[in-house]
Amino acid sequence: MPEETIGQHLKKQGISRRDFVKMCGVLVGAMGMKFAPPLEESGLPAQLNNVRDSASANLIANALETKQRVPVIWLEFSDCAGCSEAITRSQSPTLVDLVLNTITIEYHETLSAAAGFQAEKAKEDAMKKYAGKYILVVEGSIPVANDGVYCTIGGRTALDLLKETAKGAAAIISTGNCASFGGLPRANPNPTDAKGVWELITDKPVVNIPGCPAIPEATTGTIAHFVVFGGLPELDNLHRPKTFYAQTIHDRCLRRPFYEAGKFAESFDDEGAKKGYCLYKLGCKGPTTYSSCATIKWDQGLSFPIQSGHPCLGCTEPNFWDGGGFYQGQSAPLAPPTVTMAGAAVAAGAVLGVGAALANQVQKKGAHAEEKKEG
Amino acid sequence: MNWESTLEFARGPFFQVALLVFIAGMTYRLVAVLALGWKADKVKSKGSKVNGIAMSFAKGILIWPFIPWVKNTFTRNPITYLAGGLFHLGLFVVIFLGAAHVLVWKSLLGFAWFSLPQPIVDWLAAGAIVAMIALFINRLVNPVLKLLTGPAEWLNWLVVFLPMVSGYAMTHHVIPEYDTLFAIHMLTVDVLLIWIPLSRISHFMFYFFSKAIHGSDFGKRAVTP
Numbered sequence: 001m002p003e004e005t006i007g008q009h010l011k012k013q014g015i016s017r018r019d020f021v022k023m024c025g026v027l028v029g030a031m032g033m034k035f036a037p038p039l040e041e042s043g044l045p046a047q048l049n050n051v052r053d054s055a056s057a058n059l060i061a062n063a064l065e066t067k068q069r070v071p072v073i074w075l076e077f078s079d080c081a082g083c084s085e086a087i088t089r090s091q092s093p094t095l096v097d098l099v100l101n102t103i104t105i106e107y108h109e110t111l112s113a114a115a116g117f118q119a120e121k122a123k124e125d126a127m128k129k130y131a132g133k134y135i136l137v138v139e140g141s142i143p144v145a146n147d148g149v150y151c152t153i154g155g156r157t158a159l160d161l162l163k164e165t166a167k168g169a170a171a172i173i174s175t176g177n178c179a180s181f182g183g184l185p186r187a188n189p190n191p192t193d194a195k196g197v198w199e200l201i202t203d204k205p206v207v208n209i210p211g212c213p214a215i216p217e218a219t220t221g222t223i224a225h226f227v228v229f230g231g232l233p234e235l236d237n238l239h240r241p242k243t244f245y246a247q248t249i250h251d252r253c254l255r256r257p258f259y260e261a262g263k264f265a266e267s268f269d270d271e272g273a274k275k276g277y278c279l280y281k282l283g284c285k286g287p288t289t290y291s292s293c294a295t296i297k298w299d300q301g302l303s304f305p306i307q308s309g310h311p312c313l314g315c316t317e318p319n320f321w322d323g324g325g326f327y328q329g330q331s332a333p334l335a336p337p338t339v340t341m342a343g344a345a346v347a348a349g350a351v352l353g354v355g356a357a358l359a360n361q362v363q364k365k366g367a368h369a370e371e372k373k374e375g
Numbered sequence: 376m377n378w379e380s381t382l383e384f385a386r387g388p389f390f391q392v393a394l395l396v397f398i399a400g401m402t403y404r405l406v407a408v409l410a411l412g413w414k415a416d417k418v419k420s421k422g423s424k425v426n427g428i429a430m431s432f433a434k435g436i437l438i439w440p441f442i443p444w445v446k447n448t449f450t451r452n453p454i455t456y457l458a459g460g461l462f463h464l465g466l467f468v469v470i471f472l473g474a475a476h477v478l479v480w481k482s483l484l485g486f487a488w489f490s491l492p493q494p495i496v497d498w499l500a501a502g503a504i505v506a507m508i509a510l511f512i513n514r515l516v517n518p519v520l521k522l523l524t525g526p527a528e529w530l531n532w533l534v535v536f537l538p539m540v541s542g543y544a545m546t547h548h549v550i551p552e553y554d555t556l557f558a559i560h561m562l563t564v565d566v567l568l569i570w571i572p573l574s575r576i577s578h579f580m581f582y583f584f585s586k587a588i589h590g591s592d593f594g595k596r597a598v599t600p
């Protein structure tokens with residue numbers, strides 16, 4: 001029940017204050033807050049002034065304890081549920097536990113026990129009860145071609161459901177590349193005209209947490225930020241929280257020294273690959289991909305694709321599927337001319353060239369004739 | 376328009392169009408010259424034309440660059456000769472043997488070749504940029520060059536210089552936004568591709584053309600040493 005404060009809820013769950021502060025420490029890390037922000041900017045209540053000097057973990061703990069749990073409605077459209085899977089199987093139990101304790105998930109198709117009309121009813125109730133207060137998390141893109149018939153739930157289109165649910169939301173979080181930028185459904189030729197949430201909803205704050213799937217810590221960290229500060233973190237021009245998307249993979253890549261030295265793996269099982277050389281030539285998109293895979297990593301910081309020997313696919317960027325072949329070099333043109341096109345260009349050039357030469361000859365003859373006449 | 380979409384445009388449709396313009400333009404230039412017609416060759420050949428062509432290239436590419444002092448061009452204006460040579464060498468290595476560009480060739484041609492280690496390519500790229508600056512200053516101060524340099528020459532210089540600096544800045548992360556520099560690099564490359572057939576930069580093709588013609592003439596008259 002969101003009415004009880006987070007502190008009360010945690011007590012009920014048998015989580016000690018000590019463990020709680022510890023969790024908040026993780027949260028501080030996840031939110032990228034090395035230092036507690038100045039009180040005025042943080043939006044924290046004034047009574048927290050006395051804890052101003054204490055460590056950030058304590059600050060967050062105090063802030064959280066007195067707040068009510070935040071209701072979350074989680075909608076899935078043209079998706080694969082991979083982002084939900086990533087969160088529920090996340091290997092950072094403390095952080096995810098904490099976030100799951102500070103929010104109440106009012107509606108989630110994959111997770112909820114209820115189904116059918118019951119579930120839909122629960123959602124409608126929540127929307128009414130928490131109007132203007134809930135966070136809407138969207139997973140999956142929204143097809144808009146032919147009035148949105150390509151994705152319907154309970155007979156209603158995704159577009160319709162999104163618009164309705166967005167109306168009462170305090171903020172919207174698009175998790176994964178599909179909800180953010182259209183993802184796989186949007187890949188050329190995009191038959192369903194799939195779109196990301198921020199293209200459709202412009203009158204609400206929309207945060208994009210792209211990725212395939214989104215890094216669970218980035219999603220939960222952003223939700224946590226909202227719970228703690230009652231607002232959204234600072235965003236970049238693609239509406240991604242700067243905390244998680246300020247640097248490229250390449251900026252923090254462990255293979256970077258090899259890149260600088262020009263040592264590249266040429267295939268997946270050559271000597272270079274075994275020695276951990278840079279994967280640029282195997283199609284790595286790290287240099288233009290903004291994400292924190294290389295720092296937060298996956299599976300409790302165990303590894304991430306490049307560490308495991310696979311080039312970055314660029315899943316946090318718009319046009320993820322059409323941004324060049326996965327195993328094609330980053331520098332390769334996106335649309336190299338076809339042989340026919342090149343042939344046509346050669347033919348056009350040749351025709352023009354012959355034409356120019358003919359014109360020249362005619363002119364020459366004319367000049368000769370002229371000369372003769374005069375001479 | 377943000378840098379991401381600019382980059383996509385410059386790597387995608389703009390590059391495609393630029394390359395097609397380049398292909399059509401260069402074909403046009405070559406055909407227009409070839410179709411001017413040849414004078415009937417009535418003189419009996421004294422030597423081998425093929426030999427002449429081979430010698431002409433061998434001397435131009437493999438011999439003169441290493442003993443420049445025997446050439447008048449060098450003694451009269453060593454800066455043009457040395458900086459020009461360094462510039463051409465750097466440009467050639469970067470375009471054909473730099474890792475990133477080899478990947479471009481691979482995607483265009485379907486096959487690729489080896490690439491040189493980054494530090495070598497890097498130094499040559501830096502050398503080429505410095506050489507270009509030297510050539511720029513030379514054109515400003517050398518009294519003869521000053522007379523020969525008009526807007527077309529300055530424009531040629533700029534159109535070649537921009538992709539080189541942006542490419543260098545990109546690989547060296549002069550600013551952290553790799554995609555911004557990448558976008559600028561691609562835009563300037565696209566402009567260069569369109570500009571080449573319209574300008575004297577097309578000498579990259581006519582050089583080989585005229586070397587071959589002269590070589591075959593020398594060969595025919597058996598005047599190749």
Ligand code: SF4
Nearest residue numbers: 250253278279284286
């Ligand atoms: S593997 Fe990719 S991200 Fe890492 S250094 Fe190489 S190009 Fe950059």
